[in-house]
Amino acid sequence: MQDVFGYALYLAQTGSKHSQSKVLKGFGSAGVLEVVEQFFGSTYRAVYTVKFADAVYVLHAFQKKSSSGIATPKCDLNKIHERLKAAEDHARRAHHER
Numbered sequence: 001m002q003d004v005f006g007y008a009l010y011l012a013q014t015g016s017k018h019s020q021s022k023v024l025k026g027f028g029s030a031g032v033l034e035v036v037e038q039f040f041g042s043t044y045r046a047v048y049t050v051k052f053a054d055a056v057y058v059l060h061a062f063q064k065k066s067s068s069g070i071a072t073p074k075c076d077l078n079k080i081h082e083r084l085k086a087a088e089d090h091a092r093r094a095h096h097e098r
Contacts, residue, residue, distance in 0.1 A: 057091075
């Protein structure tokens with residue numbers, strides 16, 4: 001599982017996309033991606049953004065519980081939205097500091 005997530009992030013840093021990376025719906029563009037991996041009967045997800053030229057931000061990594069089927073739970077989506085906004089603010093500040 002760590003190998004898949006790590007390699008997906010490495011590929012994102014080099015401008016490529018892992019074969020298991022998919023666009024996470026509800027974020028308006030292809031800039032927020034999700035990698036899903038099965039490990040010993042459990043499902044794990046890592047969500048990251050490639051919206052910024054200088055950085056890949058990991059927004060959330062979590063074990064998926066089956067209470068909502070395959071859908072990402074609302075609390076996790078809220079966390080991803082909050083962290084995306086924080087990443088946007090951080091990237092904007094970093095760009096202005098140059």
